[in-house]
Amino acid sequence: MSILVDKSTRIICQGLTGSAGSFHTDQCLLYGSQFVGGVTPKKGGTTWKGEKSGKELPVFNTVSEAVKATGASASMIFVPPVGAADAIMEAADAGIQVIVAITEGIPVLDMAKAKRFLKPKPRTRLIGPNCPGVITPGACKIGIMPGHIHKPCGPGEKGVGVISRSGTLTYEAVFQLTALGLPQTTCVGIGGDPIIGTTQIELLEMFQNDPQTSAILMIGEIGGTAEEQAAVFVSKSVTKPVAAFIAGQTAPPGRRMGHAGAIISGGSGSAKDKIAALERAGIEVAPTPADLGSAVQKAMARKK
Amino acid sequence: MKVHEYQAKELLAAAGANVPKHIVVKTPDEAAAAFDQLSNGGGVVVKAQVHAGGRGQGQLIGFSDKLGGVKFCTSKEKAKAVAEAMLTHHLKTKQTGPEGTKIQTLIVQADAEPAKEFYLGMVLDRSIGVPVMMASAEGGMDIEEVAAKHPEKILKVPVAPETGLLPFQARRLAYELGFVGDQAAKAEKIMLALSKVYRDKDASLAEINPLAITKSGDVVVLDAKFDFDDNALFRHKDIAALRDENEENPAEVRAGKANLNFIQLDGTIGCLVNGAGLAMATMDIINYHGKAHGVGPANFLDVGGSVTAEGAIEGFRIILSDPKVKGILVNVFGGIASCATIAEALVKAGKEVGFKVPVVVRLEGNEVEKARVILSQASADLPTLKTANDLTTAAKMVVELSK
Numbered sequence: 001m002s003i004l005v006d007k008s009t010r011i012i013c014q015g016l017t018g019s020a021g022s023f024h025t026d027q028c029l030l031y032g033s034q035f036v037g038g039v040t041p042k043k044g045g046t047t048w049k050g051e052k053s054g055k056e057l058p059v060f061n062t063v064s065e066a067v068k069a070t071g072a073s074a075s076m077i078f079v080p081p082v083g084a085a086d087a088i089m090e091a092a093d094a095g096i097q098v099i100v101a102i103t104e105g106i107p108v109l110d111m112a113k114a115k116r117f118l119k120p121k122p123r124t125r126l127i128g129p130n131c132p133g134v135i136t137p138g139a140c141k142i143g144i145m146p147g148h149i150h151k152p153c154g155p156g157e158k159g160v161g162v163i164s165r166s167g168t169l170t171y172e173a174v175f176q177l178t179a180l181g182l183p184q185t186t187c188v189g190i191g192g193d194p195i196i197g198t199t200q201i202e203l204l205e206m207f208q209n210d211p212q213t214s215a216i217l218m219i220g221e222i223g224g225t226a227e228e229q230a231a232v233f234v235s236k237s238v239t240k241p242v243a244a245f246i247a248g249q250t251a252p253p254g255r256r257m258g259h260a261g262a263i264i265s266g267g268s269g270s271a272k273d274k275i276a277a278l279e280r281a282g283i284e285v286a287p288t289p290a291d292l293g294s295a296v297q298k299a300m301a302r303k304k
Numbered sequence: 305m306k307v308h309e310y311q312a313k314e315l316l317a318a319a320g321a322n323v324p325k326h327i328v329v330k331t332p333d334e335a336a337a338a339f340d341q342l343s344n345g346g347g348v349v350v351k352a353q354v355h356a357g358g359r360g361q362g363q364l365i366g367f368s369d370k371l372g373g374v375k376f377c378t379s380k381e382k383a384k385a386v387a388e389a390m391l392t393h394h395l396k397t398k399q400t401g402p403e404g405t406k407i408q409t410l411i412v413q414a415d416a417e418p419a420k421e422f423y424l425g426m427v428l429d430r431s432i433g434v435p436v437m438m439a440s441a442e443g444g445m446d447i448e449e450v451a452a453k454h455p456e457k458i459l460k461v462p463v464a465p466e467t468g469l470l471p472f473q474a475r476r477l478a479y480e481l482g483f484v485g486d487q488a489a490k491a492e493k494i495m496l497a498l499s500k501v502y503r504d505k506d507a508s509l510a511e512i513n514p515l516a517i518t519k520s521g522d523v524v525v526l527d528a529k530f531d532f533d534d535n536a537l538f539r540h541k542d543i544a545a546l547r548d549e550n551e552e553n554p555a556e557v558r559a560g561k562a563n564l565n566f567i568q569l570d571g572t573i574g575c576l577v578n579g580a581g582l583a584m585a586t587m588d589i590i591n592y593h594g595k596a597h598g599v600g601p602a603n604f605l606d607v608g609g610s611v612t613a614e615g616a617i618e619g620f621r622i623i624l625s626d627p628k629v630k631g632i633l634v635n636v637f638g639g640i641a642s643c644a645t646i647a648e649a650l651v652k653a654g655k656e657v658g659f660k661v662p663v664v665v666r667l668e669g670n671e672v673e674k675a676r677v678i679l680s681q682a683s684a685d686l687p688t689l690k691t692a693n694d695l696t697t698a699a700k701m702v703v704e705l706s707k
Contacts, residue, residue, distance in 0.1 A: 027640055081535060107506050107536035108428055112465040115433045144609070146639045146670060166581025167609060168637045172695075175637070175668060192580060195433045221581055224430040247584035250569070250591045250601055258565040258580025258606040260535060261430070266448050271588075288592050289585035290696040 002136035002186045003161070003206040003213075004098055004125070005074060009140050012066045012096075013038045014087045015078035016048055016059060024078065024102075024144050025057070026050035031147040033140045036070040039063050063087075063094040074098040076133065076142045084129060085110035088197075089117045092124045099197070100142045101129035108260070111195040118197070126197025130259065131189035132167040143189065145171060151178040153185060158214035160296055161207035162187035163200055165221050165259070169247060169289065173219055176293030185213045192259030194223070200230035208238050215241040215300050217292065218283075220274060222248035223262045227274040231281035241299035244278045245286040246271045305532045307546045308353040310411045312528035315505065316512070321497035322490060323525045326413040328353075335387030338412035339380045346415050347378040350386045352395055353409040355551040357529065362397035364389055365404045373397070373407070376415070383412065408550055416524050421514035422481055423447050424495060426463070426502045435463045435502065437495065439477050443514035469499035483523075490523035491515065505543050506536030555603075555622050562618040564607055571600030573702055574623035574632040574661075576616065580606045586635045589695060594703040602629050611636055611646045616653035624657065631662045631706030633698060638669030647675035651682040659688045662705035666691070666698035 011028075015021035016038025029035055030053050037058045038048055044061030060066040063075065075096045079087040084103040091099045106129050118124055127134055133143010137159075138152025149171055153159040160182050164170040170189055177184060188203055190196050200218060207213045216238070220227040227246065234242050249271040251257045253264040264270045278285050284302065286295035310328055317323040327338035335350060342348050352359055352373030359373030373395045377383040387410055394404030421443030429436040439459045442450045450457055459480055463469050474495040478488040494515060502510040509531040516526045537544040549557050559566030565580060573590050577583035587601035594600055603623060607615045623629055638646050646667060654663070663686075667675050679691045690705070692698035 082538065105535045107539075108508060108533050109435075109465050109503065109506055109536070112428070112434050116465070144639065148670065164581070166579065168577075168579030168639065169581035169585055171637045171639060171669070172582060172585075194428055194430050219581070221584060226430075229431075245585070247581050247588060249588045251584055251587070251604070252567070252569065255567050256534075257567065257584050257604055260533075262580060262584065266451065288589045288696070288699075289582070290589060290694065290699075 002139065003203070003210050004127070004134050004186060004188065005136050005140040005142060007139045008034070009074050009098070010034055010036045010070060010072045011074045011076060011142055012036060012063070012070065012072040013076045013078065014063065014091065016040055016057065017043050018078055021078035022048065025076070026053050028076070028141050029053040029055050031141040033142060036072050037066045039066050063090045063096065067094045067096065072096065074142060075100065077101040077103055079103060081105040081107070085114040088114045088126060092118050092121050097123055098125050098127065100127045100133050101197070102131065102133060102144060104130040106130070106193065108194055111193065115195055115197070127188060128191040128197060130193040131191035132170060134186065134188050136186045137184050145187070145189070149175045149178055150187065151183040153183040153212060157183060158212055159183040159185040161185050161210065161213040161216045162219070163203045163216065164189050164219035165192050165261070166219055166247065169219055172289060173217060173292040177217070177296060180293045180297060182293065182296060185210060192221070192261050194261040200226050201233045204230060204233055204238055208240060213240065215243070215296055217296050218242060218244040219292070220244060220246045221259065221262050222246070222251050222257065222264050222271050223269045225268060228277040231277040231283060234283060235281035241284070241303040243284040243286060243295035243299040245289060245292055245295065246274045246278070247289070305534055305537065305543070305547055306355045306551070307530050307532070308355065308409065308548065309351065309528060310353055311546045312530040313525060315501045315530065316497050316525055316528055319497035319500040321494045321525050322523060324414045324416040326411040329387065329410050329412055330408065332384045332388040332391065335410060335412055336380050336384040339377065339383040342412060342414040344414065347376055348383055348415060349413045350375050350377055350383055350390065351411050351413060352390050352407045353411060354395060354405050354407055356397050356399040356405055358397035358399050359395065362395050364393035365396050367393045406550070416516065416518045416522070416526060418514060418516035418526060419519045420517045422516070423450070424498055424512040424515050426498055426507070426510040428508065429462065432462060434465060437461045437463055437469055437473070437477065437499065439481055441481050443516070447513065463499060465503065468503040469496060471496065487517060487521070487523050494523065494525060501530070505540055506533045507531065508533045555625060559605070559622050562615065564605060564615060564619055564622070566622060567604040568626070569601050569603050571602045572628050572630045573599060573706055574602045574626070574629045576605050576607060576619045576623065576632060576634045578607055578609055578611050578636045582635065582637060586633060589699045590633060590703065593699045597703060597707050599703050599707060602626055609639060610641055611649055613649040613652040616649050617656050620653050620657040624660065629661060631664070631702045633702040634663060634665040635695065635698065636667050638667060638672070640670070642671040643667045643669050643675035644671050644678060647678040651678060651686065654682065654686045654689060659686055662688045662690065662702065664690045664692055664698050664702040664705070666695055
């Protein structure tokens, strides 16, 4: 088991013919993901070919057309910021169930509208935007993460679920888990923007309910109060071991630290408050980014 | 992106808000001339235009009298003298560093003496994913202080991004704040203007503080502060043109031009990292191992997911332009690209820039062994370059080398 995506997930790429969309779809195909088509307005009817995988995919003008022709249920979005929120809404409207938006730099008010558009569609789940994507190691990769650092669960083996607001810091975490021999069930980059689709709490709930997931690693950062809310949820509803890390302990207030959502504002969103809330909930907090894997081991040992 | 008070007020005025007349001046003589136009037999307020808040309670550094960035003047001579003082001294406020900030622009504003002050603000409420308008009858004060001590005194209304604040919402807020009669209608109009600018121009923060009822019974915007969503500037050329690079850290402006995310800090160890989360975490681990020795990060620098020689060259140059920097930690997690490519880019950058301080490189990911060979082979040309095999070792090493 895993969450969100598996071997049978049929995927399209919105923005397939752009350089990033093309490169990463090819990489995902090499990993074994089941991509079945792509969408680029005005290029419908053409065929895309992966440079390294050699695989060919049909290109459609609209998501609706792509879904009808291919039966896709997931989409990876590489559409540039100006049209990305529209692309998310188009995917949701066409019945796509897992939308993974990689695009960085979408205006916040565009996302506010997109998020409201998704609200009456509970079967649609948006991951991101501004995220590395989702991977179920050994089965399905939808995103830009390096597949080879992940360790799939063997038959009957349990693994760690990873939730993260960051990109390369997630790779760091996964790399450490793999080095310690801890496989991963699913790793989800939820995105570094102020408004994101799927939140920590929703994923904690999914991992709690996934029988294959035996522990959860949550990587947060300064800005907002999502980690504080997640901590409350963990203390009430999560029985599995949880470890966490918060980036930005040395970030100055009022400054946006690269990610649009990473800002301490009006006295809220500091790493100190988040770490205190996580510790109160009994979560093992890694003191430095070099301790992400060992924090999971400690959390697991504590729950035994 | 932040803008000046006068720019925020002009945007509000264009959206229908009642704003006191002002004239933007850059010399004492212009201030004197503006006094003649605006004093109307009374006085004017001279206000320094800097992005930092707390101007009224600030102090001009090295100026003999108590004078901050806001002064009421009852004569032309006084207005000229105040302008002269402001334009020749740095202003220190609780939001600037101890060195203060240079004042290059002033406004001379028609007097609108407040009888009662209110706070109005609009900001994204991340927990519900839509903007909220916040209003309080505790105006003029630090709203964060009010929020901490008396959260019940702040009224909040969620605003639909599709419509902006609706007239009934503004009306209700005005009455709940205690406005009556014509003044309620005037306050409502200002609230709608605030929401209009926020929505039409993609603001991320829009504040009117204070919104005032004047002694003559008018309702006006006395001060305003806007911050715009950098990611939306592509569709607002008019807003992008309001940028004042003089208000920004020169190293940060330079980094921005090279598409690098850079923020100046006050430590001694420069960091060059790929990815924002990892960049923050790298600052944190330097602090973790360095704080006992008084060593901390000198900057935040995210060179982007993939590391190019061009990005690294400019990144190193910017870091090394800070004379405080005694060492650099390079922390790169190679994604899909080979670490060998990244190592080659770093070596090329090092040769181009010249490393006058110790540079500790920690690379991880695809083909890292090849990368380590490339780095060690470069040691003849780059004697200060060291490699570390893991992040903890790298952090301890750079702290040790720069103590």
